[in-house]
Amino acid sequence: MTQEFRLKDEGLIDRSKKISFKFNGKKYFGYEGDTLASALIANGVHLVGRSFKYHRPRGFYGAGVDDPYALVQLIRNNETIPNIKATEQELFEGLEAKSVNCWPNVNFDIGGINNFLRIFLPAGFYYKTFMWPKSFWYRIYEPFIRKAAGFGVVTHEHDKERYEHKYEYCDLLVTGSGPSGLASAYSAAKNGAKVILAEDKPRFGGSLLTSEVTIGNQTGKEWADKIVTELKEMPNVVVKNRAQVFGYYDHNMLVMSERISEHMPKTEKFMPKQKLWYIRAKEVVISSGSIERPIVFGNNDTPGIMLSSAAKEYMKVYGVLVGKKPLIFTNNDSAYETAIEFKKNGINPIVLDSRKELNSDLITEAKNLGIDIKFEHVVVNANGYRKVKSADITKISEDKTNLGKIENIACDCICVSGFWTPTIHLASQSGGKTKFNEDIDAFIPSQSKQNETTVGSANGIFNLNDTLKNSFEAGYELSKKITSKENKLSVPAVVEKKNSKHDKFWCVPLPKGKKYKRFLDFQNDVAVSDIELALREGYRSIEHVKRYTTLGMATDQGKTSNLNGLQLVSNIENKVVPEVGHTTFRPPYTPVSIGAIVGREVGKHSKPTRKSPMHSWHEKNNAVFVDAGLWLRPRYYKKGNETLFDASKREAENVRKNVGVCDVTTLGKIDVKGPDAAEFLNRVYTNAWLKLPVGKARYGVMLREDGIVMDDGTTTRVSENHYHMTTTTAQAANVLSHLEYYLQIVWPELNVNVVSTTEQWAGAAIAGPKSRDLLQKLFPETDCSNEGLPFMGFIETKLFGVYARIFRISFSGELAYEVNVESDNGNFMWEKIIELGEEFKIQPYGTEALSTLRIEMGHVAGSELDGRTTPFDSSLEGLLSKKKDFIGKRSLQKEAFISPDREKLVGVVPLDKKTSIPEGSYIVRDANAKLPNPKLGHVSASCWSVEYNNPFSLAIIKDGKNMIGQKLFALSPLKKKSIPVEIVSSHYVDPKGERVRS
Amino acid sequence: MLFIKCPYCGIRSQNEFAYGGDATVKRPELNKEISDKEWDDFVYNRKSPRGKHLEFWHHISGCRQWFKVHRDTATHEIFKTLKPHEEL
Numbered sequence A: 001m002t003q004e005f006r007l008k009d010e011g012l013i014d015r016s017k018k019i020s021f022k023f024n025g026k027k028y029f030g031y032e033g034d035t036l037a038s039a040l041i042a043n044g045v046h047l048v049g050r051s052f053k054y055h056r057p058r059g060f061y062g063a064g065v066d067d068p069y070a071l072v073q074l075i076r077n078n079e080t081i082p083n084i085k086a087t088e089q090e091l092f093e094g095l096e097a098k099s100v101n102c103w104p105n106v107n108f109d110i111g112g113i114n115n116f117l118r119i120f121l122p123a124g125f126y127y128k129t130f131m132w133p134k135s136f137w138y139r140i141y142e143p144f145i146r147k148a149a150g151f152g153v154v155t156h157e158h159d160k161e162r163y164e165h166k167y168e169y170c171d172l173l174v175t176g177s178g179p180s181g182l183a184s185a186y187s188a189a190k191n192g193a194k195v196i197l198a199e200d201k202p203r204f205g206g207s208l209l210t211s212e213v214t215i216g217n218q219t220g221k222e223w224a225d226k227i228v229t230e231l232k233e234m235p236n237v238v239v240k241n242r243a244q245v246f247g248y249y250d251h252n253m254l255v256m257s258e259r260i261s262e263h264m265p266k267t268e269k270f271m272p273k274q275k276l277w278y279i280r281a282k283e284v285v286i287s288s289g290s291i292e293r294p295i296v297f298g299n300n301d302t303p304g305i306m307l308s309s310a311a312k313e314y315m316k317v318y319g320v321l322v323g324k325k326p327l328i329f330t331n332n333d334s335a336y337e338t339a340i341e342f343k344k345n346g347i348n349p350i351v352l353d354s355r356k357e358l359n360s361d362l363i364t365e366a367k368n369l370g371i372d373i374k375f376e377h378v379v380v381n382a383n384g385y386r387k388v389k390s391a392d393i394t395k396i397s398e399d400k401t402n403l404g405k406i407e408n409i410a411c412d413c414i415c416v417s418g419f420w421t422p423t424i425h426l427a428s429q430s431g432g433k434t435k436f437n438e439d440i441d442a443f444i445p446s447q448s449k450q451n452e453t454t455v456g457s458a459n460g461i462f463n464l465n466d467t468l469k470n471s472f473e474a475g476y477e478l479s480k481k482i483t484s485k486e487n488k489l490s491v492p493a494v495v496e497k498k499n500s501k502h503d504k505f506w507c508v509p510l511p512k513g514k515k516y517k518r519f520l521d522f523q524n525d526v527a528v529s530d531i532e533l534a535l536r537e538g539y540r541s542i543e544h545v546k547r548y549t550t551l552g553m554a555t556d557q558g559k560t561s562n563l564n565g566l567q568l569v570s571n572i573e574n575k576v577v578p579e580v581g582h583t584t585f586r587p588p589y590t591p592v593s594i595g596a597i598v599g600r601e602v603g604k605h606s607k608p609t610r611k612s613p614m615h616s617w618h619e620k621n622n623a624v625f626v627d628a629g630l631w632l633r634p635r636y637y638k639k640g641n642e643t644l645f646d647a648s649k650r651e652a653e654n655v656r657k658n659v660g661v662c663d664v665t666t667l668g669k670i671d672v673k674g675p676d677a678a679e680f681l682n683r684v685y686t687n688a689w690l691k692l693p694v695g696k697a698r699y700g701v702m703l704r705e706d707g708i709v710m711d712d713g714t715t716t717r718v719s720e721n722h723y724h725m726t727t728t729t730a731q732a733a734n735v736l737s738h739l740e741y742y743l744q745i746v747w748p749e750l751n752v753n754v755v756s757t758t759e760q761w762a763g764a765a766i767a768g769p770k771s772r773d774l775l776q777k778l779f780p781e782t783d784c785s786n787e788g789l790p791f792m793g794f795i796e797t798k799l800f801g802v803y804a805r806i807f808r809i810s811f812s813g814e815l816a817y818e819v820n821v822e823s824d825n826g827n828f829m830w831e832k833i834i835e836l837g838e839e840f841k842i843q844p845y846g847t848e849a850l851s852t853l854r855i856e857m858g859h860v861a862g863s864e865l866d867g868r869t870t871p872f873d874s875s876l877e878g879l880l881s882k883k884k885d886f887i888g889k890r891s892l893q894k895e896a897f898i899s900p901d902r903e904k905l906v907g908v909v910p911l912d913k914k915t916s917i918p919e920g921s922y923i924v925r926d927a928n929a930k931l932p933n934p935k936l937g938h939v940s941a942s943c944w945s946v947e948y949n950n951p952f953s954l955a956i957i958k959d960g961k962n963m964i965g966q967k968l969f970a971l972s973p974l975k976k977k978s979i980p981v982e983i984v985s986s987h988y989v990d991p992k993g994e995r996v997r998s
Numbered sequence B: 001m002l003f004i005k006c007p008y009c010g011i012r013s014q015n016e017f018a019y020g021g022d023a024t025v026k027r028p029e030l031n032k033e034i035s036d037k038e039w040d041d042f043v044y045n046r047k048s049p050r051g052k053h054l055e056f057w058h059h060i061s062g063c064r065q066w067f068k069v070h071r072d073t074a075t076h077e078i079f080k081t082l083k084p085h086e087e088l
């Protein structure tokens, strides 16, 4: 297919590099440097999609980020990507794209019937219609709307691309490389500042690429190229194209997405697809430019109607004609540049100017070129369904209320210019205030909150001379503040055409008897009549009108629609625009790929993985791992076809019968050192610590100030002023912060230091009746007898030459020891234990068996100390010292804490001794009581008791102490279970604790 | 993301810090008889001002020191950071 709308030699594309691509299955050609949009237009394709609500045909309205129409589904390197803007997607060999939001195809779209039903789809239609009956929502309305609405299709495949994050600091971040951005960046860089210049398009230069101006003795584009080349060579400057600064956050943190690979057929090896930059800038220059505003008229969304600046960009940058019979409809001078450009390329445009005849540089030039100009004329309505075919035009009175006789003229495109809207999104996101500028009918930044300065047309300055002057000045002044240098550049002389004043006109009235749909928001299909309806129905706040009508809520965030919407609301309300105010600008300025936000933190990299030094041994011995916070811990060691239940039962039985070994490296360990360490522990723990002798361990419980149990564990006095504290795996980090808080803020007079030593030690718990025999083998030189190493004793010794610590502590309730060696020796220790334990039938056991052992002993753990239980609730009240004060003690005097029917830890056994009770079950008196069935408490942990060979659970229930012996029910509505149970003591096995002392 | 000046390490990004609550609250002395109201004021009752607020932050991924930050809760402006025992 020929590119019949391609100009001979204009544009910045490379005609020597022909590229083939497919759109909706059909093959086309374009050139390197094209966007998908420009290549399609070159081939005469203007119908690319369907609108969101009415499924009206959609073409191209802009040439960049402002385009609200041309979203496509892109297929790149066998991956399908939804909602790609055709105006931003650069062409590459083999590119494939498809229209979205239309079925069965873009030319015949069944949803287009909505267009003819549109009187039934007014503003707030969804709110009004789909509310009732309620039960219809999930079954009928929602699935239907979801199918009919929406844009692209998300793949169900894993995204194989790589996205990276980068953190950067700079003196000055410049957002946009138009004349104002280049001037600021250049002037600041020359004054020694560290500058980042970001441009969202592939080409630098912004408006200089399409305007007819002279800077110094060069054209605008030559000047831009020269500045960019020079900036790129400076060591203090980073220059990035395809990089959109989309968010302005607190303390001058800005986020930029850089599209690194999307313009290529596939991402190169070791390269990311996108890079997300977190930039902390000392100063920010916002040079984001401005976006042309539409003028609103009948059926102004027909394909072929677009912004005049876009038509000019297609010609000057891409060498593409958007039409051969152009109509140009304007209220200001800038559209004349487009008309002149058409004329230069041999096309005769007709200009309709809403203003009374006037003269200016541009108008005179157009007149001299013989361009047909009709002043005081407007487009009333566009005709044509899939593409504009003609326009109804007429003369309009000076007050813009009366239309003359309507005349129909043929055209194949209408280029619209309703003047310019500064892009103030970033300035507004920064928290700065905005003000309405009457001269340009638009908002501009006013009072800054953060260190930002808006320059150029983003600040409402539309002439190049002032823009360059202000921007050179801004770059210099801002850099001087930072570098204290005074290297000031002179501002080059500018030759440009002077513009005459624009017409404050934005919406063509309806001719008598006509009901043309006049669109404000092209992506969400919001028409003038929708706003009028919303106001008639009583919506007043612009934020409410926005949400009710969805004006400006589409993915383009109303870049082209917001101001016209505000104009309409203020006209109807008889207010001025600043009284109505604008809606809040929120990041991101343009859509950002979820992948870029997530970065490399996916899959295994979503969080760090902590492994014990013995991890590889566990792996080799068929351990099945479980996440314990960031740690991976063996849950059980699988033998043959064993299930979790079989294996954990075998492991737990072996501990009760022989001896087992468990990796306890993950326990939090904190060194507490200093002359006041004992006093500190005495305040932190609920029990007494002042008299603990060197070489002894003690179990302790710590509370939060609100009286809730925070953590428990044993702490050992290693030497006079040195304690080794252990915490639960889960609370290790919180406990350290907690201790630091009290030492640094509350009791700075205590001479104590704390430091985490969790990673320094590898730990193995050796538990079971034969553990002492094994220990003696491991430490033949050490007296491991009950007298030599009594319960809660501690010794430092050597394990075959390696420094080791032995603590006689027990979590399993059996005779048990915990051996610690330095992490590097962990594997050595573990293998020695296994090797020498063989004769005692040692087996490693995982967390599941560990749980079983502690549950049947009634030892509390995380499932009981869940951040809601007091020491009474968890049966730890025996550890509350009456003699001394400690953290949280005062809370325990509060009424609710001493209530006699508080919940209490108990044991639960099913009456049939067979049915396991699901964790989380409710304990109730009557299984069949009327709902809501009064709940006595809940089951916190369940196991299969290996001692009694039946299920056993722990529960925390109201007035638990007096419930022992009662027959109740455990209810699990989730698992649909109702189990008759008996309440027993939580100390199900060895209630006197004789084994640990044996 | 805030930019916070740790009094010990200098200016660092917010993701190195953990918020630690109102810094004007003083823990009652140990072993002192106090009313329920005094205790509740210490444990639970907090003002939630819109505007200036003196608060604790913990440089958790840095020097692990607690310190005070004088911050505007509405604008996030940070006026000053102080060591725990310095006063505004």
Ligand SMILES: [Zn+2]
Binding pocket: B006, B007, B008, B009, B010, B059, B062, B063, B064, B065
């Ligand atoms: Zn620090």
